[in-house]
Amino acid sequence: MILADTGILVHLGEMHSLVLTNARIVLPDRVVETSITIADGVISSIGSDSSLGKEGEDLEGDLLIPGLIDLHTDNLERQVLPRQNARFPSVSAFLAHDAQCVAAGITTVFDSLCLGNLGFEEERMLTCRDGVKDLDTLTSGNMLKAEHFLHLRCEMPAPDTLDMLRPLAEHPRLKLASLMDHVPGYGQYSDLTRYRALLQSDGYSVEETENQIQQAQARRSTLRRPNRNAILDLLRPRGVALASHDDRTEEEIAENTADGVKISEFPVSLVAAQAARAAGMAIIGGAPNVVRGGSHSGNVSVAELLQNGLIDALASDYVPFAMLEAAFMAASIACLDLPAAIRLVTEAPATMTGLHDRGRIAPGLRADLVRVHVHLGTPVVRAVWRQGERVA
Secondary structure, eight states: OBOTTTOOBOOOSSOOEEEEEEEEEEOSSOEEEEEEEEETTEEEEESSOOSOOTTOEEOTTOEEEEOEEEEEEOHHHHHHOSBTTBOOOHHHHHHHHHHHHHHTTEEEEEEEEEEOOOSSOHHHHHHHHHHHHHHHHHHHTTOOSSEEEEEEEEETTOTTHHHHHGGGTTOTTEEEEEEEOOOTTSGGGOOHHHHHHHHHHTTOOHHHHHHHHHHHHHHHHHHHHHHHHHHHHHHGGGTOEEEEESOOSHHHHHHHHHTTOOEEESOSSHHHHHHHHHTTOEEEEEHHHHHHTSOTTSOOOHHHHHHTTOOSEEEOBTOTTHHHHHHHHHHHHTTOOHHHHHHTTTHHHHHHTTOTTSSSOOTTSBOOEEEEEEETTEEEEEEEEETTEEOO
């Protein structure tokens, strides 16, 4: 079967028909109590068959929503290195990552892999190299529950970014790339006191920390703009969706607009988010920021951005299970109805990356579906289907 808009051939075993009844189905604009019929991996009808067939299932009044689409997850890194100096075998880590994503209701995963070592990130570079290899092997072997794409996080001031990007620029699963600048003193790490404490908590001495800061800032002055231009030149012709990362200032947004970057991912200030909205950029917020009630690094609250209409989509960032909970919380934070809140984690990310075959419950679209029960105000995933096949 070839997936619409991706050109990717996938096999999910023998296709079959399935009827899900007694469901509260979250459509793009309303919630309806009815049934849904699935055939050959796609939604064939809504509300036309209320009887339980041989492979039917009564959802007992639970919600049925589209499969979540996660544009940014670092969860693979957390499975590879669950503890400092305790690296896990890469294939095992990838399978654990995949299982966790599906259990959280995520059926489309953008594995966010870092390219470019700023001086202390060799472990992340190894995770990237192994991750791409494992993605190819596990996908070709039909071993993954979710569908995985690549989100390459390109560190502009790093000397090895382009060498890592060139062989991946034509990868068939590359759908999203972000332009990052994690040099201390800028973006997310503009607070140098906090940054020094972070490195020293990881075991770096005061002298090592200061050397890292000085070297990174020196490289930034010569590498950032040339690397940025080269990254854009490599990826624009392929039609890869381009995002900026950790925008802080109006000047950064102006640079993105001039370069044709359409997505602002995780803006770290209200000013940057307002400028991104004025420039017509789509804006992604971190789901853990919502669930925790604020940023773990002292940046703007996503709840504040939601209240100001400055979030278009939510991504799991580093906690897959935060994504669905954050969407439900967004409904009350931003006074959204349930369909609008669910669009933050389904239709909106699909639109941003050109995946027009998913993200909504509608006839003819992929039957990527999640059964959700709300328990004491918290959404709980009870079942997940990918192209009509039960995966969790």
